[in-house]
Amino acid sequence: MVDVGDKATTAREAVARGTIRMSRDAIAQIRSGRVKKGDPLQAARLAGIMAAKQTSALIPLCHPLPLSSVQVELLPTSTGYTIEATARTTAQTGVEMEALTAVAVAALTVYDMVKAVDKRMVIGDIMLMKKTGGKSGTFER
Amino acid sequence: MVDVGDKATTAREAVARGTIRMSRDAIAQIRSGRVKKGDPLQAARLAGIMAAKQTSALIPLCHPLPLSSVQVELLPTSTGYTIEATARTTAQTGVEMEALTAVAVAALTVYDMVKAVDKRMVIGDIMLMKKTGGKSGTFER
Amino acid sequence: MVDVGDKATTAREAVARGTIRMSRDAIAQIRSGRVKKGDPLQAARLAGIMAAKQTSALIPLCHPLPLSSVQVELLPTSTGYTIEATARTTAQTGVEMEALTAVAVAALTVYDMVKAVDKRMVIGDIMLMKKTGGKSGTFER
Amino acid sequence: MVDVGDKATTAREAVARGTIRMSRDAIAQIRSGRVKKGDPLQAARLAGIMAAKQTSALIPLCHPLPLSSVQVELLPTSTGYTIEATARTTAQTGVEMEALTAVAVAALTVYDMVKAVDKRMVIGDIMLMKKTGGKSGTFER
Amino acid sequence: MVDVGDKATTAREAVARGTIRMSRDAIAQIRSGRVKKGDPLQAARLAGIMAAKQTSALIPLCHPLPLSSVQVELLPTSTGYTIEATARTTAQTGVEMEALTAVAVAALTVYDMVKAVDKRMVIGDIMLMKKTGGKSGTFER
Amino acid sequence: MVDVGDKATTAREAVARGTIRMSRDAIAQIRSGRVKKGDPLQAARLAGIMAAKQTSALIPLCHPLPLSSVQVELLPTSTGYTIEATARTTAQTGVEMEALTAVAVAALTVYDMVKAVDKRMVIGDIMLMKKTGGKSGTFER
Numbered sequence: 001m002v003d004v005g006d007k008a009t010t011a012r013e014a015v016a017r018g019t020i021r022m023s024r025d026a027i028a029q030i031r032s033g034r035v036k037k038g039d040p041l042q043a044a045r046l047a048g049i050m051a052a053k054q055t056s057a058l059i060p061l062c063h064p065l066p067l068s069s070v071q072v073e074l075l076p077t078s079t080g081y082t083i084e085a086t087a088r089t090t091a092q093t094g095v096e097m098e099a100l101t102a103v104a105v106a107a108l109t110v111y112d113m114v115k116a117v118d119k120r121m122v123i124g125d126i127m128l129m130k131k132t133g134g135k136s137g138t139f140e141r
Numbered sequence: 142m143v144d145v146g147d148k149a150t151t152a153r154e155a156v157a158r159g160t161i162r163m164s165r166d167a168i169a170q171i172r173s174g175r176v177k178k179g180d181p182l183q184a185a186r187l188a189g190i191m192a193a194k195q196t197s198a199l200i201p202l203c204h205p206l207p208l209s210s211v212q213v214e215l216l217p218t219s220t221g222y223t224i225e226a227t228a229r230t231t232a233q234t235g236v237e238m239e240a241l242t243a244v245a246v247a248a249l250t251v252y253d254m255v256k257a258v259d260k261r262m263v264i265g266d267i268m269l270m271k272k273t274g275g276k277s278g279t280f281e282r
Numbered sequence: 283m284v285d286v287g288d289k290a291t292t293a294r295e296a297v298a299r300g301t302i303r304m305s306r307d308a309i310a311q312i313r314s315g316r317v318k319k320g321d322p323l324q325a326a327r328l329a330g331i332m333a334a335k336q337t338s339a340l341i342p343l344c345h346p347l348p349l350s351s352v353q354v355e356l357l358p359t360s361t362g363y364t365i366e367a368t369a370r371t372t373a374q375t376g377v378e379m380e381a382l383t384a385v386a387v388a389a390l391t392v393y394d395m396v397k398a399v400d401k402r403m404v405i406g407d408i409m410l411m412k413k414t415g416g417k418s419g420t421f422e423r
Numbered sequence: 424m425v426d427v428g429d430k431a432t433t434a435r436e437a438v439a440r441g442t443i444r445m446s447r448d449a450i451a452q453i454r455s456g457r458v459k460k461g462d463p464l465q466a467a468r469l470a471g472i473m474a475a476k477q478t479s480a481l482i483p484l485c486h487p488l489p490l491s492s493v494q495v496e497l498l499p500t501s502t503g504y505t506i507e508a509t510a511r512t513t514a515q516t517g518v519e520m521e522a523l524t525a526v527a528v529a530a531l532t533v534y535d536m537v538k539a540v541d542k543r544m545v546i547g548d549i550m551l552m553k554k555t556g557g558k559s560g561t562f563e564r
Numbered sequence: 565m566v567d568v569g570d571k572a573t574t575a576r577e578a579v580a581r582g583t584i585r586m587s588r589d590a591i592a593q594i595r596s597g598r599v600k601k602g603d604p605l606q607a608a609r610l611a612g613i614m615a616a617k618q619t620s621a622l623i624p625l626c627h628p629l630p631l632s633s634v635q636v637e638l639l640p641t642s643t644g645y646t647i648e649a650t651a652r653t654t655a656q657t658g659v660e661m662e663a664l665t666a667v668a669v670a671a672l673t674v675y676d677m678v679k680a681v682d683k684r685m686v687i688g689d690i691m692l693m694k695k696t697g698g699k700s701g702t703f704e705r
Numbered sequence: 706m707v708d709v710g711d712k713a714t715t716a717r718e719a720v721a722r723g724t725i726r727m728s729r730d731a732i733a734q735i736r737s738g739r740v741k742k743g744d745p746l747q748a749a750r751l752a753g754i755m756a757a758k759q760t761s762a763l764i765p766l767c768h769p770l771p772l773s774s775v776q777v778e779l780l781p782t783s784t785g786y787t788i789e790a791t792a793r794t795t796a797q798t799g800v801e802m803e804a805l806t807a808v809a810v811a812a813l814t815v816y817d818m819v820k821a822v823d824k825r826m827v828i829g830d831i832m833l834m835k836k837t838g839g840k841s842g843t844f845e846r
Contacts, residue, residue, distance in 0.1 A: 018264075037202050038202070038747075038750075042743075042747045043201050043202065043751055046624045046751055050621070050755075051199055057477065058188065058191075058249070059250050060184050060469045060473055061184065062253050063489070063490065063491070066627070066629060066655065091489065097256075100252060104246075104249060104264070105199055108238065108241055111241060112200045112202060112203050119237070119272070119280050120268070120269075121268070122266060123159075123241075123265075124264075124265035124266055124267065125265055126248075126264035127261070131260070139260050141261065179468075180465065183466075183469075186461075187342045187470075190342060191339070191473075194338055197758055198759065201751045204771070205758050205771055205772060207345070207347060207373065207771065209345070319484050320606075324603065324607075325606075325610055328483065328606075328607055328611075328766075329481065329482060329610075332481075335762060335769050340474055340481075340528055341470060341535045342466050342469065342470050342532060343460050343466065343535060343536060348768070348769050348796065349768065349769060378538065378542070379535050383531055386527040387482070389549075390482055390520065393520070394482045394484060395484060401519070401554070402551075402564065403550070405441070405523075405527070405547075405548075405550070406548055406549065407546075407547055408545065408546035409543070409544070410542055423543065480614070480617060480618065484610075484613065486630070486631065487617050487631060488630060582828075601766050602766070607766065610765065611763065614763075615763055618763070622755075622756055622763075622810055623752060623810070623814050624751065625817060625818060660824070661816070661817050661820075664828075665813055668809040668812075668813060669764070672805055673764050676764045676767050676802050679801065679802075683844050684832070686832045687723070687832070688831065689828075690829065691827045692824055692825075
């Protein structure tokens with residue numbers, strides 16, 4: 001989703017990150033556009049954004065809140081991809097769960113689309129990188 | 142969910158695993174039942190099971206299928222918890238995405254319930270351990 | 283939903299019932315078609331059917347199953363309405379939760395549409411009336 | 424969900440209540456922790472909270488609103504359990520449907536988890552106990 | 565949903581329209597109340613309203629927002645029905661997608677309920693008629 | 706979704722089609738990859754597939770069924786795009802609603818992503834092209 005409204009009214013932001021490690025063959029298939037089910041990176045990006053919007057339906061005690069923006073990026077690494085999600089809201093609750101959920105579901109989507117080639121992929125290092133605007137002040141890893 | 146029908150008709154099964162690493166303080170709070178939001182392990186178990194049932198709604202190209210059973214266990218380790226999920230179906234499609242999704246959402250639920258104590262928790266090593274009953278034969282890590 | 287396929291293949295059926303009790307004024311408004319939000323009985327019938335289809339998403343350990351038919355009826359009584367739901371499936375799991383959920387959500391929908399007139403309505407006596415086709419034999423209240 | 428923000432900004436609150444009546448055997452199984460599917464009270468509490476967040480998706484003409492807090496309690500009685508749900512929001516709409524939905528789904532969850540022992544359980548007396556903060560003033564039963 | 569709060573605080577509104585064209589026989593069945601599955605217009609109206617509330621879950625990059633009102637009308641024409649939906653919000657994002665989604669799903673619901681009589685129905689001319697209150701000023705077709 | 710199982714067991718198939726007409730400028734932006742929100746065709750394809758899986762949750766009296774395959778294609782025309790969706794199932798119910806829903810939601814997704822450039826786009830001609838495998842025989846437009 002693109003940003004709505006101006007930044008001044010965006011009270012809170014969270015950035016989460018994670019990785020998916022895979023075989024050379026799987027990396028090659030993605031980068032050469034040969035994955036049979038379609039482009040895993042595009043699908044992962046959209047699935048991550050859509051999942052962020054469902055966070056409060058997935059996580060039992062997580063508050064529903066109106067997200068003003070979610071961004072998901074997949075960056076190539078030597079062993080696969082780093083996934084980074086940024087969530088923003090003007091609401092009075094933190095959005096770290098939305099960012100973390102976006103990362104996890106984006107990673108699961110890559111897994112789903114590439115699993116015909118590599119079942120040994122590992123999703124890992126899902127963590128909060130940064131959180132700003134909350135009552136408890138700025139968190140930075 | 143408990144198992145329905147007899148094993149003979151259960152065509153496929155998948156086992157996935159993951160971890161959540163946390164501070165000593167966070168571990169202590171969970172084990173002594175002091176987490177303010179409630180018992181994270183119970184919540185994580187239920188959230189994982191419920192998420193497994195939503196897998197095809199979360200992962201764009203994942204087939205909807207009738208799960209006959211999902212189990213989620215959280216086992217204490219020295220650095221946090223290992224989460225293991227087992228999914229079964231009588232359908233003709235694999236259930237590894239259901240097992241992996243259960244693990245990921247169970248881990249996110251623990252994070253959500255414990256984040257007031259520790260924002261530095263890391264969810265990792267989400268991977269498929271075993272898959273049986275498919276056309277491609279048995280996969281074991 | 284109307285019935286699909288022939289009865290011969292419909293393995294299981296469940297009937298549930300419940301009531302909603304309301305003021306004379308509320309009853310009069312419904313029966314004379316004066317409820318501002320629309321016809322509560324039609325809305326309740328549809329909401330009950332739609333909720334039956336979401337049962338496994340609402341009830342944590344309830345199995346997802348393909349419903350072959352759901353019917354919801356609202357019958358006028360001297361104190362409000364009796365709601366009866368019938369659910370059928372060809373799957374190997376019972377459908378009592380689907381029938382009970384249909385009744386509960388149909389009742390809640392009536393409440394929602396009539397609450398401007400009567401906040402003291404009481405939803406009650408939600409129970410399983412009959413269950414056939416299961417391994418444990420026929421249950422009849 | 425725990426309360427977010429301070430009370431001063433919480434404009435509206437609703438409290439709903441209901442009961443589930445069951446056999447002595449069913450009560451004994453729950454209280455001695457022998458229910459095979461797990462702890463019905465924990466599951467019911469979480470399911471009620473999660474259902475409250477889905478209220479506007481279940482009840483056709485119910486407004487979506489950002490809940491700031493939902494609490495669900497199950498209190499033992501001589502014939503089963505009383506379920507009480509409290510919902511709060513800062514939005515300009517009432518939250519009685521959220522509280523009532525939480526009660527109904529919590530009760531259905533208990534039914535689901537205990538039905539192997541007792542199919543004759545009855546869910547009843549679901550009603551609004553209190554509503555504060557609305558335009559129409561405070562309602563108390 | 566009926567309007568909540570006063571108009572003064574309703575920042576944005578969108579009106580969308582569409583049509584469903586069908587055979588004379590299908591029109592006759594609807595108008596004489598002979599459709600076996602129930603009243604397609606009532607069902608379409610409710611389905612459109614409910615779908616509007618799910619817009620951000622259906623459209624990948626669409627923002628979640630709290631709708632303050634959705635109305636769906638089906639008007640008879642010589643070739644079927646014109647469907648008009650009006651969505652309102654106090655949020656800072658436009659609601660044209662909510663209005664368009666309501667029209668589309670209302671039309672699909674008519675199709676579903678009448679398809680036993682006419683499989684050749686055509687849903688068409690789904691378009692935005694009006695949009696007010698946004699940063700880009702008023703749009704009128 | 707890719708096809709699962711072999712064709713022999715796929716009992717039913719439906720093909721639906723629709724169009725989205727837009728300005729030359731909008732067409733040019735899509736084809737040159739300049740749409741700010743991302744690639745509308747990729748997003749529409751995924752959104753259509755995901756919506757097909759939610760059909761029974763959107764259309765009140767539509768049966769839930771396990772889709773074995775959904776494909777969505779967007780073909781460029783001189784006035785915009787033709788969208789074609791193919792849905793397959795091994796279940797005993799028709800899948801025309803799934804195919805039609807996929808087309809409608811794919812079109813709405815294109816609208817959402819391009820609306821900053823052209824608010825006058827028109828979604829139209831949504832219709833069933835073909836249906837095979839049902840009790841009523843093959844339908845072809």
